[in-house]
Amino acid sequence: VQLVESGGGLVQPGGSLRLSCAASGFTFSSYYMSWVRQAPGKGLEWVSDINSGGGATYYADSVKGRFTISRDNAKNTLYLQMNSLKPEDTAIYYCKVQVDLLAFWGQGTQVTVSS
Numbered sequence: 001v002q003l004v005e006s007g008g009g010l011v012q013p014g015g016s017l018r019l020s021c022a023a024s025g026f027t028f029s030s031y032y033m034s035w036v037r038q039a040p041g042k043g044l045e046w047v048s049d050i051n052s053g054g055g056a057t058y059y060a061d062s063v064k065g066r067f068t069i070s071r072d073n074a075k076n077t078l079y080l081q082m083n084s085l086k087p088e089d090t091a092i093y094y095c096k097v098q099v100d101l102l103a104f105w106g107q108g109t110q111v112t113v114s115s
Contacts, residue, residue, distance in 0.1 A: 008109030021095030029073035037091035
């Protein structure tokens, strides 16, 4: 299993970013996928989930209405569209999948929201 995130960067408050997670080594279209983040000096925070077909999505209250999770099963890629970004969204963002009771994580992509 390999997960590779990209798309992070420095953005001003109110700005937008789109994160991607390229997946390989498993049948991507069969699994729930998640985004999880870790802010500086804090623990892991679940951000969003999407079911295998993409028809059901779930969000943490802190991002609801601002972030949108999606997936392209033909491209084995997970996305997170982040709008109206706030300084408190600054974190390393990870994609995650659980396969056969094991959790797999990408290396993460840094998102910094600052003026």
